[in-house]
Amino acid sequence: MNPDIRSLLLETLNTRASGGTRPTSQDLLAKLAEADPTVGLITQFLAQNRQERDRETSAQDEGGSQTLEQFDESDPARMHSRETSRAAHRLRQKIASMRKELMELRQRNDALAAALGACHLCWGSDPECEICDGRGGPGASEPDKRLFAELVRPAVRALQKSEGNIFSKADRSMSFNG
Numbered sequence: 001m002n003p004d005i006r007s008l009l010l011e012t013l014n015t016r017a018s019g020g021t022r023p024t025s026q027d028l029l030a031k032l033a034e035a036d037p038t039v040g041l042i043t044q045f046l047a048q049n050r051q052e053r054d055r056e057t058s059a060q061d062e063g064g065s066q067t068l069e070q071f072d073e074s075d076p077a078r079m080h081s082r083e084t085s086r087a088a089h090r091l092r093q094k095i096a097s098m099r100k101e102l103m104e105l106r107q108r109n110d111a112l113a114a115a116l117g118a119c120h121l122c123w124g125s126d127p128e129c130e131i132c133d134g135r136g137g138p139g140a141s142e143p144d145k146r147l148f149a150e151l152v153r154p155a156v157r158a159l160q161k162s163e164g165n166i167f168s169k170a171d172r173s174m175s176f177n178g
Contacts, residue, residue: 115147
């Protein structure tokens, strides 16, 4: 690093540490560009990139989502970057939607398992299940009466009305009306 650049950076850091008035980033970059022309080119490049990002952001804010055709297609790298960014955004939205759906399905599964007195993890189908060791099928434990009345009883009544003989004589003698 050029000694002039190093001294400018140290001077800026010391000014900040001592509580003095610190120069802006643009002031510092201008001084650095005077000391080293390469820094000037880098500064110019960064400024152009920032202006382009600002224009794109304001265009999206004003006009909603942009189509790919509205952007300069002469720079394939920028086009690929935008497409990748949009694809990543769509994937994040899809993942969030799937997580929400999964949570809703888990809640529904847990409620139905409780209504039927079944293991909410495997429904009695997994001998390796950490909760029931495969013995948690429907009726393995006492069903939750409130959930049974809410979720199961209406289905039983509908079946009894439409096909009165689907249950054996013993099952029909049980009361599902409670």
